[in-house]
Amino acid sequence: MGEHDQLFKNLVGIVGSKYVSDDDFILLSYTKDVGTFEGRPQGFVVRPEKTEEVVEIVRLANYTRTPVMPLGGKCSVLGVPPGQPGRGIVVDMRRMCKMIDIDEENMTVTAECGITLGEMASKVNEKGYDIHTANMPHFNATLGGHTSSVPNAGYGAWGASVGWNYHYVLGFKVVLPDGTILETGAGPGSQSGVDYTVARGFEGPDTTGLFIGDGGTFGIKTEATYRMFRLPKFKKGGARAFDTIDQAYKAYHKLHEIDTYLYMQPWAAGMIFDPETITFATMGMTEPTWHICWVNVGNSEEEVDFKNKQTDKICEEGGGRPGTPAANEFMDSYFRMARDMGRMATFGNYTSSCFEYGVDRRHLLEAFKWEIEFANKGIERYGIDKSKIRMTKAFLASATGYGMTSIILYFDPCDAETSQKVHALNLEAMKESMARGYIQIASMGYGGPLKAKYWSPQLYHYLLTLKRTLDPNNIMNPGIFFP
Amino acid sequence: MTKIEKYKESVYACARCGTCRSKYDYFDHVARVCPVGEHSPGFEPYFSRGRVAVAQEILEGRTKYSPALAEVLTWCTTCKNCEEKCGATDATGDSKIKTTKITEAMRADIVDLGMAPEAYKRISSRIEKDRNPYSEPKEERAKWAKKLGVPNKADIMYFVGCTSAYRRPEIAKATAKILKAAGVKFGITSDEWCCGSPLFRTGFEKLAEDMAKHNVEVFKGAKTLVTACAGCAKTIINDYPKIVGDLPFQVMHISEFLETLKDEGKLKLKKPIKKKVTYHDPCHMGRELGLYEPPRNVLTAIPGIELNEMVQNRTNAWCCGGGGGFKISNPEAAVEIAGDRLKHAKEVGAKAIVSTCPFCKTNILDAIKAKGSNLEFYDLTELIAKSMGL
Numbered sequence: 001m002g003e004h005d006q007l008f009k010n011l012v013g014i015v016g017s018k019y020v021s022d023d024d025f026i027l028l029s030y031t032k033d034v035g036t037f038e039g040r041p042q043g044f045v046v047r048p049e050k051t052e053e054v055v056e057i058v059r060l061a062n063y064t065r066t067p068v069m070p071l072g073g074k075c076s077v078l079g080v081p082p083g084q085p086g087r088g089i090v091v092d093m094r095r096m097c098k099m100i101d102i103d104e105e106n107m108t109v110t111a112e113c114g115i116t117l118g119e120m121a122s123k124v125n126e127k128g129y130d131i132h133t134a135n136m137p138h139f140n141a142t143l144g145g146h147t148s149s150v151p152n153a154g155y156g157a158w159g160a161s162v163g164w165n166y167h168y169v170l171g172f173k174v175v176l177p178d179g180t181i182l183e184t185g186a187g188p189g190s191q192s193g194v195d196y197t198v199a200r201g202f203e204g205p206d207t208t209g210l211f212i213g214d215g216g217t218f219g220i221k222t223e224a225t226y227r228m229f230r231l232p233k234f235k236k237g238g239a240r241a242f243d244t245i246d247q248a249y250k251a252y253h254k255l256h257e258i259d260t261y262l263y264m265q266p267w268a269a270g271m272i273f274d275p276e277t278i279t280f281a282t283m284g285m286t287e288p289t290w291h292i293c294w295v296n297v298g299n300s301e302e303e304v305d306f307k308n309k310q311t312d313k314i315c316e317e318g319g320g321r322p323g324t325p326a327a328n329e330f331m332d333s334y335f336r337m338a339r340d341m342g343r344m345a346t347f348g349n350y351t352s353s354c355f356e357y358g359v360d361r362r363h364l365l366e367a368f369k370w371e372i373e374f375a376n377k378g379i380e381r382y383g384i385d386k387s388k389i390r391m392t393k394a395f396l397a398s399a400t401g402y403g404m405t406s407i408i409l410y411f412d413p414c415d416a417e418t419s420q421k422v423h424a425l426n427l428e429a430m431k432e433s434m435a436r437g438y439i440q441i442a443s444m445g446y447g448g449p450l451k452a453k454y455w456s457p458q459l460y461h462y463l464l465t466l467k468r469t470l471d472p473n474n475i476m477n478p479g480i481f482f483p
Numbered sequence: 484m485t486k487i488e489k490y491k492e493s494v495y496a497c498a499r500c501g502t503c504r505s506k507y508d509y510f511d512h513v514a515r516v517c518p519v520g521e522h523s524p525g526f527e528p529y530f531s532r533g534r535v536a537v538a539q540e541i542l543e544g545r546t547k548y549s550p551a552l553a554e555v556l557t558w559c560t561t562c563k564n565c566e567e568k569c570g571a572t573d574a575t576g577d578s579k580i581k582t583t584k585i586t587e588a589m590r591a592d593i594v595d596l597g598m599a600p601e602a603y604k605r606i607s608s609r610i611e612k613d614r615n616p617y618s619e620p621k622e623e624r625a626k627w628a629k630k631l632g633v634p635n636k637a638d639i640m641y642f643v644g645c646t647s648a649y650r651r652p653e654i655a656k657a658t659a660k661i662l663k664a665a666g667v668k669f670g671i672t673s674d675e676w677c678c679g680s681p682l683f684r685t686g687f688e689k690l691a692e693d694m695a696k697h698n699v700e701v702f703k704g705a706k707t708l709v710t711a712c713a714g715c716a717k718t719i720i721n722d723y724p725k726i727v728g729d730l731p732f733q734v735m736h737i738s739e740f741l742e743t744l745k746d747e748g749k750l751k752l753k754k755p756i757k758k759k760v761t762y763h764d765p766c767h768m769g770r771e772l773g774l775y776e777p778p779r780n781v782l783t784a785i786p787g788i789e790l791n792e793m794v795q796n797r798t799n800a801w802c803c804g805g806g807g808g809f810k811i812s813n814p815e816a817a818v819e820i821a822g823d824r825l826k827h828a829k830e831v832g833a834k835a836i837v838s839t840c841p842f843c844k845t846n847i848l849d850a851i852k853a854k855g856s857n858l859e860f861y862d863l864t865e866l867i868a869k870s871m872g873l
Binding site: 018019021023024025026028029030032033034045047073074075092094095116118119137139140412413414 | 492495496497498499500501502504505506524525526527528533536537540545546549551552555
């Protein structure tokens with residue numbers, strides 16, 4: 001029996017024949033994510049049902065020196081992990097999708113990492129809670145995939161006031177590259193005498209953090225515990241129009257001057273939209289000028305009204321004119337729309353997340369202006385037919401320092417020529433942005449090695465040492481950051 | 484040229500967002516999307532996104548049709564829910580990605596290559612030989628109507644369909660009795676052949692065309708064709724015109740026809756039926772033909788009936804698991820999917836499920852038996868006939 005057949009037989013022994021495949025058409029169906037990057041088929045796909053099966057797969061991978069690539073919702077945009085074409089084992093985690101516990105006393109929720117963010121949120125919503133996860137892609141991304149591939153576990157709906165989701169991820173159950181099960185956060189695996197995960201970092205060094213945004217290269221996450229918060233009972237949106245981006249940003253910056261750790265932010269969420277985007281998004285019912293759109297939440301109408309007036313006043317003092325009713329309501333509908341964006345693909349056009357970067361507050365405006373200019377020049381340079389694309393532009397700060405710029409080009413996926421040109425422009429933009437110090441959001445596919453290229457030599461050495469120590473055979477999702 | 488090439492543009496319209504394999508709250512209603520995928524081994528090609536990805540790989544020559552792929556392609560009921568939820572829509576709001584047609588085209592390619600799964604071959608050879616998928620004698624097609632004295636020619640013809648004729652005669656009898664009692668002059672013919680639905684859905688296009696041509700010829704002269712089968716209605720309305728052009732008659736599902744009779748005061752629903760029921764939308768009638776309200780309007784006209792909607796209803800209805808050749812190729816999984824529907828019905832306190840498709844009835848009854856459920860199942864015509872005292 002050859003190496004491949006033996007491995008197949010062993011994998012069948014772990015998960016059963018129904019959940020292992022080496023059919024070429026199945027392997028091929030795992031080579032592309034949502035983006036324009038092409039991947040190559042691996043050797044096997046397996047679908048484990050429990051942590052113990054993941055352990056066995058990882059042990060087998062070590063024994064046979066076969067790379068394993070954990071896979072979530074296939075929602076990344078920078079390509080699937082390289083693995084080892086023809087030989088690697090794709091570990092499709094979506095059978096592990098159970099809710100494990102909703103602890104209302106400690107306000108925590110634990111679920112298997114193959115659950116989608118949307119399903120996890122809907123389960124806690126039923127009990128009157130919510131969780132801070134990515135707003136988009138909400139319905140298809142898995143908990144494991146999202147926390148692995150997006151730094152700080154993503155930016156959620158209320159990021160403007162609560163920051164990135166990092167603080168709300170309390171712990172993981174991770175299968176390390178040698179098959180050891182590690183539980184992070186103060187919980188059963190790390191803290192004797194505690195039988196559930198309730199806190200982050202109380203065990204000593206923050207071990208949870210190592211596995212956030214790690215691209216799944218330090219282990220396969222099988223369970224995660226998140227902090228829940230009560231669903232607000234009331235919400236109200238608002239908007240102000242500004243003549244210039246500088247005027248809008250000045251007011252926006254003012255809104256962020258209130259210290260989030262001591263006082264409540266006046267708003268729950270808000271961002272700046274460019275003239276074209278706000279007009280398009282409100283179906284032509286808003287004048288094409290720069291807009292700050294926000295939404296406030298609270299437990300009473302009075303509270304929400306108070307916050308709304310406060311936000312509006314700051315924007316008015318910054319020179320903002322009253323928003324149209326459509327713009328006032330936009331932010332609330334925006335979240336639903338954005339959550340659904342993956343599905344909508346904006347009325348039949350494919351999204352290419354061309355320029356989406358984490359940028360600190362000091363450089364946010366400068367970065368956004370540069371990116372608009374770069375995108376426009378790039379469109380000219382590559383001869384991209386403007387009638388075949390749509391570009392939306394928005395940017396936002398967060399309560400915790402880093403903000404995000406987002407310029408998205410939409411185009412018809414059937415249009416191969418435009419697709420290729422946008423892909424090339426995307427690559428160029430990623431390199432230029434990283435060189436300027438703007439952080440590439442995704443750690444997957446092409447994003448990981450690019451990100452690692454801009455680490456300091458000390459950080460690179462530190463993380464490589466960790467990787468080599470934890471994964472001496474380099475079987476755990478190789479090629480994410482290191483060759 | 485392969486059949487899939489016809490759908491090349493549709494195949495490449497897929498942005499791989501994965502909504503077709505999701506399970507989530509979408510706005511204010513639950514939108515679980517793929518019943519088959521959820522009961523399958525779950526690899527990508529068991530859902531639309533993966534099937535479309537494989538179609539792309541075939542079009543680009545990186546893989547070929549194979550018996551293994553043929554088997555995976557049986558895992559679809561063609562319920563069209565993925566298309567319904569797909570966001571890649573054209574100006575009319577329809578999905579650009581014709582996932583159902585893509586699946587049927589891939590199955591047709593499989594048939595052309597001689598790789599059709601045994602279960603499919605068995606059905607097609609039965610239909611070829613006996614003109615019905617049950618291998619029943621042709622002369623017994625109208626056996627159920629022997630004592631009813633129905634003529635074989637009339638302006639309004641009742642297209643009975645194979646399942647009602649041979650397996651669910653109670654539906655055929657109820658339909659005929661209602662029409663008679665309402666004073667409708669209608670006919671049936673034993674020259675009727677299988678509508679071709681199982682053939683269209685599983686890729687036997689040539690044989691399906693023969694069925695279509697024959698049936699159109701046989702019923703030519705009628706003004707209206709009425710059928711109590713969702714699958715027959717969808718096939719005749721949506722598939723036949725692509726073969727024969729404009730149909731020489733109007734086609735109505737019985738629920739539409741009954742709604743008209745009700746509005747004209749011809750349905751005498753005298754006897755109350757005190758029952759908490761729920762209505763199951765057959766995929767071929769709902770998402771394919773957009774017929775959601777007529778059956779509900781007729782059902783709720785019965786005195787005593789309390790209709791409790793399942794959470795997944797109308798455009799968002801969960802398939803029973805019986806259609807698209809799925810019950811033929813994957814009978815156990817089909818019953819498991821119908822089992823989901825029993826849970827949905829129980830959740831809303833229904834004592835009975837009502838539907839308008841003989842094949843949904845067969846599959847849901849199989850699930851009731853397999854699960855030991857105390858739920859009842861009725862075709863709409865059965866309840867109407869009962870209320871009319873027939």
